[in-house]
Amino acid sequence: MLNRRIFENIFSGWANIVVTVAIAFFVSPLIVTTLGKELYGVWILIVSVTGYFTVLDFGVSTAIVRYISSSTAQSDHAKARAVYSTSILIFSIISAFILLISSLLGYFFQDFFKLYSIPRIYLYAVFLVSALDLACSLLFSVFSGSLAGLQEFKFINGTSILFNIIKTILLVFLLKLGFSLLTLALLQLLVSGFKALSQYVKIKLNYSFMRFSSEAISRTSAKMIYDYSIYSFIIAIALKLLFYTDSVVIGAFINVSEIVFYAIPATLIDYLEKFIWAIVAVLVPVISANEATGNNKGNAKFYIIGTRYILLVSMPIMVSLFFFGQDFIRIWMGAEIGENSGLVLKLLLIGFGFSFSQLLASGILKGISKHKVLAYILSAEAAANIVLSLLLAKPYGIAGVAVGTLVPLILATFATIIFTCRQLKLNVFSYMYRAYSGPLFGSLVALIFVNVNPFRSISYLAIIASSACVTFCFLIAALPVTLEKEHIKIIADKAYRIIFEPA
Numbered sequence: 001m002l003n004r005r006i007f008e009n010i011f012s013g014w015a016n017i018v019v020t021v022a023i024a025f026f027v028s029p030l031i032v033t034t035l036g037k038e039l040y041g042v043w044i045l046i047v048s049v050t051g052y053f054t055v056l057d058f059g060v061s062t063a064i065v066r067y068i069s070s071s072t073a074q075s076d077h078a079k080a081r082a083v084y085s086t087s088i089l090i091f092s093i094i095s096a097f098i099l100l101i102s103s104l105l106g107y108f109f110q111d112f113f114k115l116y117s118i119p120r121i122y123l124y125a126v127f128l129v130s131a132l133d134l135a136c137s138l139l140f141s142v143f144s145g146s147l148a149g150l151q152e153f154k155f156i157n158g159t160s161i162l163f164n165i166i167k168t169i170l171l172v173f174l175l176k177l178g179f180s181l182l183t184l185a186l187l188q189l190l191v192s193g194f195k196a197l198s199q200y201v202k203i204k205l206n207y208s209f210m211r212f213s214s215e216a217i218s219r220t221s222a223k224m225i226y227d228y229s230i231y232s233f234i235i236a237i238a239l240k241l242l243f244y245t246d247s248v249v250i251g252a253f254i255n256v257s258e259i260v261f262y263a264i265p266a267t268l269i270d271y272l273e274k275f276i277w278a279i280v281a282v283l284v285p286v287i288s289a290n291e292a293t294g295n296n297k298g299n300a301k302f303y304i305i306g307t308r309y310i311l312l313v314s315m316p317i318m319v320s321l322f323f324f325g326q327d328f329i330r331i332w333m334g335a336e337i338g339e340n341s342g343l344v345l346k347l348l349l350i351g352f353g354f355s356f357s358q359l360l361a362s363g364i365l366k367g368i369s370k371h372k373v374l375a376y377i378l379s380a381e382a383a384a385n386i387v388l389s390l391l392l393a394k395p396y397g398i399a400g401v402a403v404g405t406l407v408p409l410i411l412a413t414f415a416t417i418i419f420t421c422r423q424l425k426l427n428v429f430s431y432m433y434r435a436y437s438g439p440l441f442g443s444l445v446a447l448i449f450v451n452v453n454p455f456r457s458i459s460y461l462a463i464i465a466s467s468a469c470v471t472f473c474f475l476i477a478a479l480p481v482t483l484e485k486e487h488i489k490i491i492a493d494k495a496y497r498i499i500f501e502p503a
Contacts, residue, residue, distance in 0.1 A: 006282055009153035013278025016157040016164075021271050023168045028267075029333055032260065034175045041251065041259040042123075043181055045113060048247045050102070050130045054138065056094050059232025060087055061141045062366055063225045068149030068210075069285035077209035080149075082221040085212050087142045090225070095135035102131030113251055122182065129185035133192055140196035146210055147199055151285050157278075159198045167191040231375040232366065238378035245386055246401050253393045254401075262398045264333055265345035268321060269352050276314055276356050279306070280363040287367030299364055300424040304434050305484060306360045311439035312482050314356055316474045319446050320467035322349050327457035344402045351406035354413040357436075361420040370423050374416065381412035442478025449473045 032040050064087050071079040106127035110120045147156050167187060174183050203210050246266070250259050283302060290298045321328075325345045330338025365371040385408045392400025421428045449469055455462045 005151065006286065009151065009157075009282040010279050012154040012157040013282065014275065016160050017271060017275045017278060019161045019164060020274070023164060024267065024271070025332065027168055027172065028264075030172065030175060032333065032337075035180065037257045037260050038117075039181060041256040041263075042113075042115060042118065043184060044247055044259050044263050045251050045256065046109070046127055046130050046181075046185075049105075049109065050127065050134050053098050053102070053131065053134050056098060057138055057141070057233070059229030059235065060090055060225055061145045062232040063087075063229040064142060064145035065149045065284060066228060066288050066366065066369070067224065068146055069151070069288040070291070072150060073289035078216070079221075081209055081211065081213060082216045082218060083225065084142065084146055084210050085214070085216040086218070086221040086225060087145070088139070088212055089217055090222070091139045091142055095139045098131060098135040098138070102128060102135075106131065113256065115256075126181045126185050129182065129189055133185065133189040136189065136196070137192055140192065140199070143196055143199035143203060146203060146207075148281065149285055149288075150207060150210075151282070152202070153282055155202055156199070159195055163191050163195045163198075228369055231372045234375035235362075235371065235378050238375070238382040241382040241386060245382075246389060246405060249386075249389045249393050249401055250398055253390070254397060258398055261337060261340040262344055262401065264329055264337055265325070265341050265348055268325065268329075268345065269348050272314065272317060272321070273352070273356060273359070275317070276310055276359050279310060279313075280359045283360070284363045284367045287364055291368045299368065300426055303360060303364055303420065303424055303426070304431060307357055307431075307435040308438060308482055310360060311357055311436065312442075312475075312478060315439050315443050315478075316446065316467075316471040318349055318353050318356075319443060319450070319474070320470050322346055323450050323453075323470075324457050324463045324466055325349075328460075328463050331460060331463075340398075343399050347399065347402035347406050351402075351409035355409045358413050358416045358420075361416050365420060365423065368423070373419050377412050377415045377419070381408040384408035384411075438478050438482035441481060442474040442476075445477035446470045446474040 035043065064083060067083045068080050071077070071083070106124050107120075109127050110116065110118070110123050115123060144156060147153075170187055171184070174187065246262060247259050250256075250262055283306060287299055287302060290302075322345075326338055326342030329341050329345070332338075333341075362371075362374060365374045385405055388404030388407060389401045390404075392404050394400075396403070417432070418428055420426075421431050453466055453469070455466045455469075457463050457466065
């Protein structure tokens, strides 16, 4: 069920995340210090506002992964080429539309957020470059989506690591020379272009059947993409509202300078989500291939074991962040940010702790084209998030905004579990027990250590030691009751060969 290629793809995704987190660890304080809280808040606002345009993806990128993976599993290269070519045409039109709207909206960005201390023409230029980067990224997502459908995650993650390192070196150099927001935007655009070029060359050299052809574009392929992507589009809108609305609410109804106190914890949560999604993204093409070949029982097994393993790798991180995260932020970003970010981090961890365990459910429902109800669930969650955040922002500040995110997350997670179990013909209570009991037992043991923790979180070393102990206690308790017998045997055999049969 879980072959070597899947594990290699997952670990390449994790390597990409480790590099990204390591870069953020060293560079984020430099960016905040160099730009200042206000300019950093402006940058987050620009990214948030332009980020809304990604909903104009219309769910096509998920359709690309879905149909290229299923068509290649059936060796239907003509269908894969039709999806590839039609998607390029769709995204070309969408990207042009984004640039047109951005050229108008960007001019009034200063007025909406009352950023009169920064020249209008400068803000306008930063906004337009960020929008251009987004438009190009949508077009280029045809390449990354096609490679994902072909399960080329090692290449995707390898090039991402390379260009991330290059971008960071250039960013640090330019910030030291005194460059500011416009430089950030231009550098991001440049790196995105080179990364897309590498993906295009990979497709051209290794998958000759994946080429753009105007003859391959048809109403049939467009309708097929539309029928799948319309609900992915609704999901994308909901997710963008969930991800970007908090910063916009804080900027509009509290203060732009307060965004940094929310953005830093949200960034840590985002990295954790990427860590988990590195597993799910690899499994989505496999799920689609299973569905195309009639292996529905395999997907049900994926759901149970996958949830269990996602919790196995994420729970120690979440427990460590919950108890030691505020001290980490204080040492990392300074006492003021640490003091004001701690409660937000804990509230977001509670909400997303529930949600992350069901990222696999989202992947499964998309992979088998049963994501219509998921779209409705996430839309209701997004609406509730906006309403609660607006109601709680004024009286309770950024903590109120976090609560406005937490409550809908938990409710939506339970709704997703119920619906996914029905689709896979699983008993909800049986699934919950089989998927959650082992990791929850490990978490209880880890919490015992937290209560007797001998390390004071006054340095990175102490936080690392505490987190390592939490992880050790969790794994000792959880592994024996979480791992599948076949996987225990594989690990044991591998360990035996390493110890007793050295090369």
